[in-house]
Every structure is written in C-alpha cells, then in structure tokens.
Amino acid sequence: MVVRMRANRSKTGQRRSHLRAESLRVSRCECGAVRLAHRACPSCGKYNGKVIIDIVARTERGQRRDKRKEKALRESGQVTESEKANT
Numbered sequence: 001m002v003v004r005m006r007a008n009r010s011k012t013g014q015r016r017s018h019l020r021a022e023s024l025r026v027s028r029c030e031c032g033a034v035r036l037a038h039r040a041c042p043s044c045g046k047y048n049g050k051v052i053i054d055i056v057a058r059t060e061r062g063q064r065r066d067k068r069k070e071k072a073l074r075e076s077g078q079v080t081e082s083e084k085a086n087t
C-alpha cells in the first residue's frame, strides 16, 4: 500500500496548471466557412484538401427522409409540416 503524503502548495499548483478549460480551436476552410480544427468542414465536407463527406448525397438523403416522413403523416391523417407552414 502506498501512503500518499499531503501535497504541498507547489505540487498542487503544478498539478492544477493543466486543469483549465480549453478554447475551441477554429480555423477557416478553403471554401471560406468557419470550421473546427481537425474536423471536416460542415459546408463542403473537405478535410486536408480532400473531400471526405459527400455533402450532396447527404442533403439528398435528408430530403428523401423528410418526404417519406411527410407521406407517412398524411396517410395517418395528421397535419404535415408543409401544410402547417401554409396555414
């Protein structure tokens, strides 16, 4: 068993010197959008100059999903989101 001695102020300060909130590291993408460092750009899907995320396919998938959801709502007799917007 290790008997730990009471830490003196110097040791406590040394340990706590690493305990601080880090600011978000943001950088600007080559497309001009603000993105987080070491993360792919959310607007063009590029990381390190290469396209990592297929943004077009992703938005198309989202639109298809919305359409399917709306159809299901209509069939069940509920008011869909687009009809809500019209009224």
Ligand SMILES: [Zn+2]
Residues within 6 Å of the ligand: 029, 030, 031, 032, 033, 041, 042, 043, 044, 045, 046
């Ligand atoms: Zn970008």
